[in-house]
Amino acid sequence: MKSHHPTKKLFVFVWLALVMMHFMILGSAYLNLGFVNTPLILVLAVVQMLLILAYFMEARYSAKLIWIAAAAGFFWLLIQWILTLSDYLMRQWH
Amino acid sequence: MKENSIVADQFENAQQQSEAAHLGMWTFIATEILFFGGLFLAYIVYRHFYFTEFVAASKHTEVLFGTINSIILLTSSLTMALAVHAAKENYRLQISRWLALTIFLGLAFLAVKGLEYHDDIENKLVPGAHFDPSLPAQSQIFFWLYWTMTGLHAIHVTVGLGVLSTMLLLARKEKFSANYNTPLTLAGLYWHFVDIVWLFLFALLYVISRHK
Incomplete structure (x- = not known):
């Protein structure tokens, strides 16, 4: 380190x-x-x-382990956003 | 083993202990990313649904205060990095100086934010019965997000100031050196994270729709 x-x-x-x-x-x-x-x-x-x-x-x-921990935060953020937006952004009737 | 670098039983050596602490801090930061991420997500969804209302509302945030605070926080990140750097280089006296400057900048940030909040209240930008009637009703959603996000951010700055004050006390007791600086480094990670959140608050709440 x-x-x-x-x-x-x-x-x-x-x-x-x-x-x-x-x-x-x-x-x-x-x-x-x-x-x-x-x-x-x-x-x-x-x-x-x-x-x-x-x-x-x-x-x-x-260290690489820190990279993984930091990247994990953004990866989960991506999941949070993609799953939610895949619903909201496709509500064409709005 | 040097003084101040006491290794707990469960660790092989000081380096392993420090790496474990870093991993813990980065894991905490990952949860913080998700914490603020939920609010940024709410912003994206509501901006998508009420675009014109968001554009109208975002022109009422005060760019001058926002810019002053951005420069203050970016500079405080520099002074924080320099405090950690001083510890790693064993310049013990400099640690306290840079930390004190970082704390001063953090307080300045909160003071400017307070002035801005005062103006926002005067300008009837608090959602509810007394909200500025000349703005579209849904722009209250923008200001709900504005108050919540900047408020939570200000709480983070306040917590950071508490942590940094503790670090300052420890630094004055000469607890940090090139051999042992983990608490100071971790406090720095938190402070920089809070700075990063502000970058996006500034972009989304102050400037992104200003040209329209």
Whole structure:
């Protein structure tokens, strides 16, 4: 587990990327990009999440077991969402 | 074995003990993902059914407060990561400094959120009898989600502040070092998770429908 962990410089760099992406999200919210607006904001938020997971939470430097535990959370989330949405999104009469 | 790294009977060594603790924390975070996941799911379903009402409602959240709080939380994640980094590098004095700064930023987040809630109440954005009559009725569902999700998030920040304060006390007693920093690292994992939840709250409640 103690192989290597990120440097101070890398943390600051990740923070800068996160803040930059925040302003990209904010800026894009005021531009009408048609159908691109929603996916763009969501993709940027997911990239922000992945950066935090990988570097601040050091998942990138963690044991495989930790990867599995972290992935399991998202996997169950996927099940929760897919099963529920497969009902609600198909209620055509609504 | 170094001081402070007492290994419990059931573990072979300090590394195994630390890995077990990490696994426990990540498992807890997985349950937290599902906890907030249910609310995000409710958001998706209701946004699908009442799209125009959600668009109308989401223009009434205060982007300025949301942005200030996003920067505050992202920065607090950096200072938290630096506190853990300081422990791993054995810079004991720096641990307390970064932790204190993280706690300060967490308090600032709650203060800004409080100001925002005050404005929201003034602007009649609380669902119920006194809800802003100029907004469509179903936009109350958006604001029900807004209050519930940001409220639960604020509770998580408050719990995090309690945990971080405990870590600060331990750090001041020089409990953490390169050899032993598991509680501090796990507290960091929780704090970063709370930051991640906010990223999606900001995206979905403040900006996603603003251009329409």
